[in-house]
Amino acid sequence: MQIHLVVPGLIWPAVSALGPASGLQLTSLAWLLGRGRRSFAPFEPLDAQLARLMGYPADAGALPLAALRRLGEPALPAAAADTDWLCADPVNLSFAREHLLLGEFPADELRPEEVAALVAELNDTFGDLGSFEAATPNRWYLRLKAPTRTRFFPLHDVVGRPIRDFLPEGDDARLWQRTMNELQVVLHNHPVNQAREAAGRRPANSLWFWGAGTLRAAAQPGASMVQTADPLVRGFALAAGTTVGAPDCAKALEGDSLVVLEDLQLPARHLDIDSWRKRLTMLEQDWFAPLAAALRGKRLRALKLTAPGDRGTLTLELRATDAWKFWRKPLSLDTLLKSIAPAAAALPGGTADLAPPHAPGTR
Incomplete structure (x- = not known):
């Protein structure tokens, strides 16, 4: 075993x-x-x-991380295998000097009723993109009406960093960059976020799209x-x-x-x-x-x-x-x-010995 x-x-x-x-x-x-x-x-x-x-x-292209993650959501019903998905996670954008930084939400910061209201607004306003749904307060999805030919960056790569270095790339990049700007306006003006800001809480003033694709056999x-x-x-x-x-x-x-x-x-x-x-x-x-x-x-x-x-x-x-x-x-x-701080010394074969200088050998 x-x-x-x-x-x-x-x-x-x-x-x-x-x-x-x-x-x-x-x-x-x-x-x-x-x-x-x-x-x-x-x-x-x-x-x-x-x-x-x-x-x-x-080796067959980008991993369909959104479709995989949604498949693993116990609270959501199964979807057709040929569906194209995007993670559409709620995030907070804030300025730090001249940079616009992205912050994610823990599972308990957004209230269920707030999430329901925001998702309903997104479906009313951006129905041409597809259908939004929330598995949890901080894990949302977009079921796309049509596949996208865009490269998106995973949320965990962007947290705490300037988003200008991680904007969508590829054939449909301008469409998605424009969509993100429009989303930010809608979310900023929504009563849920206005109330959150008035109460001193972080607003969910943007979405972060990532993980595009359709499930493949494993x-x-x-x-x-x-x-x-x-x-x-x-x-x-x-x-x-x-x-x-x-x-x-x-x-x-x-x-x-x-x-x-x-x-x-x-x-x-x-x-x-x-x-x-x-x-x-x-x-x-x-x-x-x-x-x-x-x-x-x-x-x-x-x-x-x-x-x-x-x-x-x-x-x-x-x-x-x-x-x-x-x-x-x-x-x-x-x-x-x-x-291993600040970096480990590489050995042949791409690995490095982690034993400190005076530690016993591990042969």
Whole structure:
């Protein structure tokens, strides 16, 4: 039995004088990091890594991330397989000096009645584009009447950055840039946003379109079970015909599993160090400690941990036989993060040794 654990956000994205994991009691994670074989590969988008893990073809053009994410939305009814979709997530645009910056909404900031009113207005005003719908207060979709030949940038690539560097590109780019400008006027003037601004709350004054495309066939991934709370990963799994469930360490230990834990992703993206530390402590208790115990007790044959981040991707591999290799000392996450700041030194083959200069070897 083996488990592949994917933890985006584990590698803190910013270089900090004070270690983000400093002082945290992450005993089991340190044991895993010290016992395992570590490598650090150059940056690769998380979406591309997920597609590869899930056996989804990435060589036939842009990934249809909107269609995949919508497929993984448990609250929405199934749609025809040949439907073209766009993610149309509500965002807040604000000026910082001369730049217009994009901010995303957490799941609980927009109220359901506000979302319903805004989506109804969008369908009344922009019905020529297609049909808008909301799966959650911060995950919206546009069912397109016609396919688009435009390149859109994923929302997570744009958060906190000037949007002028991420505007739509391609044959229909001008249409979508004009549409975004018109959307901003409609949303700015809507009573919902006027009331939010009057109350000192951020308005949902724009939408961010991304992930255009139609579902394509996917191959069966290696794991017999996929565990995740992320609708995009759920969509990848469902497109491959794979059993998918919520993250549960005890159930993951019952058979080969691919587990994607997105707990750290948003705090890392927003540099919210307090939330990141709190959630990391919970992962230590709920995942790292049970998995370390399972390896020591030979209930788990192999563990692979992948941590995609802005600085690159950490890969950690352990087998049950590594548990008795006492000469491999624990390696704290704080020490690991400092060892790859500002960048890891590349080795032949595109990976880099993450062991700090005076750490025991991992041969």
